[in-house]
Amino acid sequence: MYLSTEELSLLEYVYDAVDRDLSKRVDLEGAPFNPAAIDAAWRRLQSAGLLELASGMGDFKITHYGLNFVSELRAKRRNGPARTAKLRLALIHWLYERHLDEDQPGSTEQFLSSNRSQFAGQRFSEHETAKAARYLKSAGLIEGTQVDQIDHLIRPSLTPDGVNCAESEKSVSEFLNSSTPEGGTTFNVRIDRSQNVAVGTQSDFTQNNTSGIDPAILAQLMHFATAARQGVPSYGLDEGQQVEVEQLAGELEAEATGDTPDRGRLRRLTDSLIVALAPAAGSALGGIVTSLGEQAAAAIGS
Structure with missing residues (x-):
């Protein structure tokens, strides 16, 4: 349902004022809104079944539908x-x-x-x-x-x-991962007996750093991060989960290729990326990439 800025502001004002008490009435006389805007907004909200006029004195109650509407809206904002x-x-x-x-x-x-x-x-x-x-x-x-x-x-x-x-x-995530980037080697996994998925890996990783971390371990972390990111379109994750995997993989790649990678941060990012991949771990490709992550986590240590 589309609500204008004025309508949504008024609905949330009443929601906060009743504090989830459906029987509580709210007088809008002192509310921080333009009186003309209130009149048009509350009529629209009443028509939509979100608010109801409690009396002829101009006070309102939120409906059960209105309460759920705002609760779900705020939960969505936190995603x-x-x-x-x-x-x-x-x-x-x-x-x-x-x-x-x-x-x-x-x-x-x-x-x-x-x-x-x-x-x-x-x-x-x-x-x-x-x-x-x-x-x-x-x-x-x-x-x-x-x-x-x-x-x-x-x-x-x-x-x-x-x-x-x-x-x-x-x-954006789907577009960026719609094709396998050029370069590097690939491994192919057959899924559902019909679909081949190619995910690039790091085969030519080199880095000079002063962190004291074995470059081979950093290469292993990069391998995991790159495979996780490139496999995003094939995991069957929803868009929010795809973005989370993509973000964590990007952060892990950036940390592993930095001038002074931090061992603790590398481990935390690796663990977080493994958790983000958990919904896909039951699939063939997701299982392989998760296994790469577990091996990388063991290599970097705590």
């Missing part, structure tokens, strides 16, 4: 992976609209005032928007200038791959 997936794709679609209009924005900060900058009725923050923009740039989907002291990208635009992503009708 970090789903929120991140929505934000990344929203940024791609926003830039695609600018691409079609030949209207390049001055900064990704302008996204915040667009009609695409909400998730579950809540605005994306400036920090998470800037972080998503940097991720999309690192993934080769958007380009723009990064200036010191400024989090947002200046004069952002879609790359050719970004245009393809927007037109693919896929999530």
